[in-house]
Structure formats: structure tokens, C-alpha cells
Amino acid sequence: MFIVLLxxxxxxxxxAQHMAGHQAWIRQGLEDGVFLLTGSxxxxxxxxxxxxxxxxAGAERRxxxxxxxxxxxxxxEIIEVAPGMADKRLDFLLS
Structure with a gap:
């Protein structure tokens, strides 16, 4: 998994000039199932x-x-994380 800091x-x-494209990029990542959430x-x-x-490589391209x-x-900044333990609701991140 990755933590992407922007x-x-x-x-x-x-x-403001690029906000619509940035929001479309976020929506696509959520629809593709690779973004878990976004926040400020x-x-x-x-x-x-x-x-x-x-x-x-896929994270860098995206x-x-x-x-x-x-x-x-x-x-x-893309930080790669190797999950070790998780709350049951996040077990999908361990595979």
C-alpha cells in the first residue's frame, strides 16, 4: 500500500485553474478501487x-x-507501507 502526500x-x-482535472483524477482513483480516501x-x-x-511503478504513473x-x-511524495496488522475492517490491505 502507499501513502501519497501532495x-x-x-x-x-x-x-483553481487545475481543480476540475485534479478532482477528476481523484474520482477515477476511487472508481478504480485504488484510492481508499482523500483528505486535506x-x-x-x-x-x-x-x-x-x-x-x-503503477503508483508513480498514477x-x-x-x-x-x-x-x-x-x-x-509516495511512501510505500508494508501493512503488518490491521483492524478487521482493513484486512483486505494485508493480502
């Missing part, structure tokens, strides 16, 4: 996307496709 970058001012890093520092069901990343609205 921290605002030098082109943050262009966020407080206070207004960027966003976070826990993801699963792909390898590192993140690169985010218009916010492509347009340098955010800088992305």
Missing part, C-alpha cells in the same frame, strides 16, 4: 491519498497523471 508547491496559485493535510498544506492494489502534480501545484 504538498503545495511553487505553483500553488494555479490550483491541515492547516491547508496539501492533501493525502492512501492507495493500494498496484505496484510502485500520481504523475494528477494535473496538480503535472502543473507543479503540489509536490508528491
Amino acid at each position: 504538498r503545495f508547491a511553487e505553483n500553488r496559485g494555479a490550483a 493535510i491541515q492547516p491547508g498544506l496539501g492533501g493525502v491519498v492512501p492507495a493500494h492494489g498496484m505496484d510502485r 500520481v504523475a497523471a494528477d494535473p496538480f502534480v503535472a502543473e507543479r501545484v503540489v509536490e508528491a
